[in-house]
Amino acid sequence: MRIVVDAMGGDHAPREIVKGAALAAAEYDIHVILVGDQTLIYQELKKLKDYPKEKISVIHAEEAITMDDLPSVAVRRKRKSSIHEGLKLVKKGEGRAFFSAGNTGAVMACAKLILRPLEGVDRPAIGAVLPNAKGHSVILDIGANVDCKPLHYLQFAIMGSAYAKFVFDKENPTVGLLSIGEEDLKGNESTKNAFNILKESPIINFIGNVEGKELYKGKSDVIVCDGFAGNIALKVSESAAWYIGKLLKEELTKNFIRKIGAFLLKPAFKALKKRADYTEYGGAPLLGVNGVCIIGHGSSNANAVKNGIRVAYELAEKRINLYIERNIQDSLKRLKVDKVESFWNNIKDKFKKITSE
Template sequence: MGGDHAPGQIVAGAIRASEELDAEILLVGDRQQIQDALQHHAHTPNLEIVEADGAIAMHEGVTELRRKPQASINVAMDLVKQNRADAVVSAGHSGAAMASATLRLGRIRGIDRPAIGAVFPTLLAGKSVIILDVGANVDCRPKYLEQFALMGTIYSQYVMGVEEPKVGLLNIGEESSKGNDLALRTYEILEANKQIPFIGNAEGRDVLSGRFDVIVCDGFVGNVLLKFAEAVGEILLQIIREELPQGWRGQVGSAILKPNLKKLKQRVDHAEHGGALLFGVEGVCIISHGSSQAPSIFNAIRLAKEAIDNQVIERIRANNAANQEITSVSDATANSQSGS
């Protein structure tokens, strides 16, 4: 029920996903509105409506989650909690989705703060970079960024297929001495953690260069970066449309360039990525853009399925447990040495 084009475009994307991804979709929300949207489609396989009482509107605060226990986002999270579903996809109130996931699913043990991870295209064809956090945590501590780096590394390896991911810390300079107190302390922690393939600071110009596979930052900076990148992609596509010649020449040129333009759109249009994964909670949760239409919802469901198929939650849980064990041993050794 969330998003600027709900429920019509959400339903359309879900129908496509059920057909092309062989996924069983549970449509959570107002039954009558969803049924009205379904009537515009001749074929609706593997779709089930789950009734919910209301939704969290974009102008409402996350405190409404407690006042509306049967709101659609809460019902959807409960389906995962009860093992009736494997993932939640929402284009609604992102703060409500994150809060509901944290309250109803809980955090993975050892994860202090969930993080939203967004995939960006790079200058290298076929290569992407995942950036986290892009909005869940405005203020961060160094250990949060360390946890983000560990989770991003796992995602890069098992979902994006990068055998040896390169992790960077978003900063104002490459040198380890650059940045504010958070950046300086985080650099030391990332460099010391042998489970993180950290290669140093990433400047703004490095984000889309392809040099890094994972970049970590606090949610304030990450969200600004996300919105800026989305705007650049939209502007680039609009400029190309405007600069193509008018009339028959434009039609001929467009026909010739169509395959290339399609590939360009796939690389720079945020709708092609579908949404961002909420890392650190006990369940797969995809947060989509509020303006999402059917193609974006389809891609969001595809993203959820990839996370499920590659056991992202299970791998993060196991890796984090191992990291905690290593940290405990290191702390015990350090204390022993200082005592002697």
Template sequence: MSDIIKVVVDAMGGDNAPEAPIKGAVDAVNENEKINVVLVGRTDDIKSELAKYTYDKERITIVHAEDIIGFDEPPVMAIRKKKQSSIVVGMNLVKHGEADAFVSAGSTGAILVGGQFVVGRIKGVERSPLAPLIPTAKGPALLIDCGANVDARASHLVQFAKMGSIYMERIVGIKNPRVAIVNIGAEEEKGNMLVKETYPLLKECKDINFVGSIEARDIPKGDADVIVCEAFVGNVILKLYEGLAATLLGKVKEGLMSSLRSKIGALLIKPALKSTLKQFDTSDQGGAPLLGLNGLVVKAHGSSTSVEITQAIRQCIQFNEEKINEKIKENLIIE
């Protein structure tokens, strides 16, 4: 029994709820016997959705939560007031050890706040970063932090570097991952106050493979595996990645549709183009972990389909098996 992981899935979170999270949960349970799921949300909605599928009834249970936290609600207030929301009820299950992990495609802000205040941070962790994987020419890189921890301090960034390094090594399987700090030049003396203060601290860390500064230009090339920055900058990088890729590919498409000649060409290149661009698809990664908490919280994209929810649930197994939180604890206490 001990090697079965219990994942709480927010049945009410995301643009495609409750269909996508429920189908995602069913698929995860059917494909992998190491996963049990607790669906949290409105029981009636969940039951009628579950009725569509065949699965082992003992492996998916329901915990009722009457409320839903919307995308536009101020997060701190929502977490404080809506004790019966799927996010708060679900996170409480993790907090009280009744489940190992919580997956939600709901409000990022509420998940970040709930992670810190409901689940709580590992002792010694100053801040809990949100760390999505972003595509690069050489495979995925971890962008840490993209959460709500604005105005971070140097000591926070050092912890992000360590936690990110453990994650990339254990979960993504990159040996001795290259850690870099986002900067506006490659030289050590460049940067704003935060970067100048953090740089020498990272250089001193013996338990990470610090390779120095990375300019934003070199992120898509894949010059680092763990990209450390404070959340405002991380958020700008993440969102610009999404926005620029969408606009550029839109322009390519527009070009392809602009003449008969190019339309014929488009038909010929379609399969090849699709497969190369697939490598640059952020949605494949499933979800972004919120690291350093007393339990695993995974934030899936708001527009997640069932496939992405299944992927987000799947990544919880490895997190558990690799004992990431134990590793984080050891690593931060040594310092």
């Protein structure tokens, strides 16, 4: 299987991307197509001592979208970017999945433009798998859509449910809404309106609000939120984990006895770090587009890139989008609605006051 990788995206591109791609090519049954500035990519490849040359190819892209580029502008002005070129390869069937650790908004805008959204999806969303006390949950959106209308939360809930069914093998995944209080009435204008729509939607298994303090308790299989809140939740978790690790290190080296204790616990800390380390997850899929598109953390190192490419490979092999699309269709059948469009129109009619805002 051929996986297309944006060599120019991310804080440590192209170095860590090329390294990660080489690791992935060596480890998995895939061929990696690196897209970007070919001079820079070959420079990086040359630095690697040992990698499967026959499993990596390079496609040149004249431009690169930076983290500073405004997505709405970059998508139109930088049409020869590595993101555009890479997604076009997937569109043409020359690659089965796309991975980028670059500008999230730009990846999403380009994916919408080039791969096109699935039928019935206005806003593709990035879904991340989070570990929790009971197992795992999917949280979406985590950064593709910073400002959302109430109806978008329902689209996220439907896509998230399909994804949770798929990756957790659960029959009827529960859906919670990230908010600031457990009570139905709490939240901001968006989430309060979204709550009303979610509550009335038989197509999902909605259980109510999930507070920030419950994020890692495993209260629901799917957690929906706008991209701003989701991004804050995810990144703050990362920062909190980092800070606790720092405090722990300080405490463990304060005296000799503690140093002995810390030595005995080295394997435990290593295991803990692995369990909490985002680079092990590698990437989050952009759900709701016609094609597999995985978005990596901006600060991805080679290991994170390798894992991101693995996620792309697995989801492409399992045909995640086909599954989501079928899931939406099945739900419509259950609701006795013939077309996706009519389904959304029904909801819009029912919640005219909320959705027109």
